[in-house]
Amino acid sequence: MVAAQDQARPESSSYLQDILDSPEHPDLHRLTAMVEHIFQVPVAYMALLGYTDEVVLRIGSGTEYAPYLKKIHLDHWIDQPQQVLDPARDLPPGTDLGPLQFAASAPLRASSGVRLGVLAIADVVPRPGFSRQDARTLSDLASVLAGKMELRMIASLALESELSLRETERRFRGIANSAPVLLIYSGADGNCLFVNQTWLNFSGRELEQELYDGWTDLIHPEYRESVVEGYWRAFQNRQAFATEAPFRRHDGQYRWVLARGAPRFRHDGSFAGYVGCLLDITDDHNTLAALRRQSQFTTAVAQAARAFYLVLDPQGRIQEVSPPCRKLAAQSSRPMVGELVWEACNAAACGGPAVRDAIEQAAANRATAETETSGFRWTLTPIEAEGGELHAIVATVFRTSPDEPGCACGGDCPA
Numbered sequence: 001m002v003a004a005q006d007q008a009r010p011e012s013s014s015y016l017q018d019i020l021d022s023p024e025h026p027d028l029h030r031l032t033a034m035v036e037h038i039f040q041v042p043v044a045y046m047a048l049l050g051y052t053d054e055v056v057l058r059i060g061s062g063t064e065y066a067p068y069l070k071k072i073h074l075d076h077w078i079d080q081p082q083q084v085l086d087p088a089r090d091l092p093p094g095t096d097l098g099p100l101q102f103a104a105s106a107p108l109r110a111s112s113g114v115r116l117g118v119l120a121i122a123d124v125v126p127r128p129g130f131s132r133q134d135a136r137t138l139s140d141l142a143s144v145l146a147g148k149m150e151l152r153m154i155a156s157l158a159l160e161s162e163l164s165l166r167e168t169e170r171r172f173r174g175i176a177n178s179a180p181v182l183l184i185y186s187g188a189d190g191n192c193l194f195v196n197q198t199w200l201n202f203s204g205r206e207l208e209q210e211l212y213d214g215w216t217d218l219i220h221p222e223y224r225e226s227v228v229e230g231y232w233r234a235f236q237n238r239q240a241f242a243t244e245a246p247f248r249r250h251d252g253q254y255r256w257v258l259a260r261g262a263p264r265f266r267h268d269g270s271f272a273g274y275v276g277c278l279l280d281i282t283d284d285h286n287t288l289a290a291l292r293r294q295s296q297f298t299t300a301v302a303q304a305a306r307a308f309y310l311v312l313d314p315q316g317r318i319q320e321v322s323p324p325c326r327k328l329a330a331q332s333s334r335p336m337v338g339e340l341v342w343e344a345c346n347a348a349a350c351g352g353p354a355v356r357d358a359i360e361q362a363a364a365n366r367a368t369a370e371t372e373t374s375g376f377r378w379t380l381t382p383i384e385a386e387g388g389e390l391h392a393i394v395a396t397v398f399r400t401s402p403d404e405p406g407c408a409c410g411g412d413c414p415a
Helices: 014-021 024-039 063-069 132-178 197-203 214-218 221-237 282-304 323-332 352-365
Strands: 043-049 055-061 082-084 102-109 115-123 182-186 192-195 241-248 254-265 271-280 307-312 318-321 369-373 376-384 390-399
Touching: 024 043, 024 055, 024 115, 024 132, 043 102, 063 115, 102 132, 115 132, 132 197, 182 197, 192 214, 214 221, 214 241, 221 241, 221 254, 241 271, 254 282, 352 369, 352 376, 352 390
Parallel strands: none
Antiparallel strands: 043 055, 043 115, 082 102, 102 115, 182 192, 182 271, 241 254, 254 271, 307 318, 307 390, 369 376, 376 390
């Protein structure tokens, strides 16, 4: 019924399609038949609306009278109960119900106020005795029908949400299993719910063995307690977590990994758990250990030769300095670590362009480069990781004018 013509179902009206396709559709027919019986009328049906307030479905009897009822504008029916006891008096001018001499309606609304449609009854004979009680009964029946439709709609939306969640989970697992790093996923209770295939390839174990707290078996016994305590402390505080520790590989060898974790939150802000990423850094770890040993050796040699040294990254930023440099930096409150060497070190500032060019030459050629600044000679030695990647550059600096109290720029050089 109502003004708008029937249209094809909008794709967004999936809940309506569920009403059509579900076993409850015959139930709606039976309920409208019950309304027809209660009021003893030849016409009783529901007009259901889509999301654009257009009628997309009619259920019930007497549909041959629909062309007449559709002449009444939707606004007259959708918001409030209506009765047409005298067509000549109760209808808008120019409206003709044809053979129908009586009509009454009640809107179908969800509990949230969403307009679902209209329940209508009509008769080919006048019904002057249609009372207020009859109107309330019709509205009560409309509420029952709307409630049944709403339950189906809620179930449909829940099903759609569940299917969407399953599809999202399927896609997540597909992406996670193809990732080159080890991934772990925990719930709001902190227990492991999932590890990716890369993790299982690394551990050589089954997924069931890694769930809950099974993953902690891979941590080297000497590090296990500190790693687990750090994780739970970050978990309780809902903070990011990072640590380095050796994990046992499937061949029994312990590999150093960098583990990073971050809390997950739902759209409503509630805590959902943790997601973690583990990266094998054994090669870098071994290189750093070797570099530390070399640094200790270099420190001893440099001190004996009255020289000082700095460890630089490939771009020339200071990563580590010898004790004399650290002592000077502490006295002058001047930052050095993390700064470009030609900006932070007086000995380099005396000839910054030359030092910068020598660093670039050592990095590009993977070979020792030398240069001089006013009063100092620089030897720049590249340090490569096992895979050939440039890891650092060690700068050893000797004073060439030991009798001069400072460098040419007038600063106090750290030697």
